[in-house]
Amino acid sequence: MRLPAELWVFLLSLLITQGNTICQTVELFLPKYLCLSTVFAEFAFICMVGLTNALEQDGYISGFMAFYLKMGEPHLSAAYAVMMSYWEGIVHFILFITIIHRIKSYRSLALLWVGSEYLYNCLFPGKYGSNIRPAFWRNAPLLLVPFWAGSVLLSRPREMPVVTADKIAAEQRKGLLSRPVDLILSVLLLGAMAFTVFRGLVVLECPLDACFNYIYQFEPYLKDPVGFPRVMMLMYLFYSVPLMVILIYGLTTPGCGWMLDLTIFFAGAMAQAQWCHIGASLHSRTPFTYRVPTDKWWPVISLNVLLAAVPAVLALRCLTSPAYFMKPVPKGQTNNDKKKK
Numbered sequence: 001m002r003l004p005a006e007l008w009v010f011l012l013s014l015l016i017t018q019g020n021t022i023c024q025t026v027e028l029f030l031p032k033y034l035c036l037s038t039v040f041a042e043f044a045f046i047c048m049v050g051l052t053n054a055l056e057q058d059g060y061i062s063g064f065m066a067f068y069l070k071m072g073e074p075h076l077s078a079a080y081a082v083m084m085s086y087w088e089g090i091v092h093f094i095l096f097i098t099i100i101h102r103i104k105s106y107r108s109l110a111l112l113w114v115g116s117e118y119l120y121n122c123l124f125p126g127k128y129g130s131n132i133r134p135a136f137w138r139n140a141p142l143l144l145v146p147f148w149a150g151s152v153l154l155s156r157p158r159e160m161p162v163v164t165a166d167k168i169a170a171e172q173r174k175g176l177l178s179r180p181v182d183l184i185l186s187v188l189l190l191g192a193m194a195f196t197v198f199r200g201l202v203v204l205e206c207p208l209d210a211c212f213n214y215i216y217q218f219e220p221y222l223k224d225p226v227g228f229p230r231v232m233m234l235m236y237l238f239y240s241v242p243l244m245v246i247l248i249y250g251l252t253t254p255g256c257g258w259m260l261d262l263t264i265f266f267a268g269a270m271a272q273a274q275w276c277h278i279g280a281s282l283h284s285r286t287p288f289t290y291r292v293p294t295d296k297w298w299p300v301i302s303l304n305v306l307l308a309a310v311p312a313v314l315a316l317r318c319l320t321s322p323a324y325f326m327k328p329v330p331k332g333q334t335n336n337d338k339k340k341k
Contacts, residue, residue, distance in 0.1 A: 193245070260322055
């Protein structure tokens with residue numbers, strides 16, 4: 001009898017979290033990395049369930065999810081859940097297949113997945129909360145795996161490119177004004193922080209006229225009864241703003257090696273969050289009165305796309321030119337020489 005895919009994922013991840021002993025034993029008889037490949041393959045299979053749900057909710061297919069939505073998780077028919085399902089079925093699926101292909105060097109891709117998976121696992125029933133079925137709790141194992149994966153990845157040292165001490169010192173002597181790309185990114189992060197704080201005040205029903213005008217004239221989706229946009233804006237306010245402060249600090253302080261990992265994690269989280277927010281605010285399953293007004297479409301969508309693009313550009317900048325974030329090394333050596341010692 002075949003076990004459900006979710007149970008396989010839980011059992012495999014549980015075995016791995018207990019330590020590497022079992023995996024090391026398996027690798028005596030099986031090719032190296034096969035244990036991890038199996039876990040990622042099972043996750044890739046689960047991605048297809050999400051894509052099936054999204055396609056059925058949008059009317060492209062039928063007869064696959066109706067019973068489960070009725071008896072299991074009715075909130076999966078909401079606009080935000082449909083957009084999350086598209087992300088899971090397309091982006092996460094591509095990530096898993098790529099990770100399997102590059103199983104010997106997958107840190108950055110895995111961190112990107114971990115960042116975006118946090119949001120997917122925060123999929124909450126919203127207005128369907130009074131109708132939670134036992135099947136909803138099948139998500140519990142999937143909620144724990146990204147936390148474990150993130151802690152394991154961040155506890156391992158990152159492999160850094162070989163850079164000479166002279167180049168590292170030259171980069172780290174430059175002030176922010178001498179690094180125009182970092183200066184622009186810092187300004188954009190400050191703007192993103194201001195926009196995030198403003199929308200947080202909007203969903204907290206701040207009495208300012210600017211907040212009132214924004215929610216009624218620009219993003220009425222923020223008051224959608226499903227509750228998703230309100231919760232997302234509060235998550236942005238309490239989690240994204242502190243992260244952006246830390247990232248600005250990393251851009252102005254040399255030697256912050258953690259920037260290479262944190263920017264990837266943040267880029268993944270913001271990309272999926274904004275994809276779901278933008279998509280749901282335009283989706284046909286969202287009542288017309290809560291969708292972005294046609295005459296305000298370009299400014300609203302542009303701001304939301306920019307909010308997702310800035311972390312992605314920042315992560316790309318850190319990965320392509322990491323010398324500023326490396327630890328200083330003695331003159332005449334490379335960072336690789338220091339590591340060997």
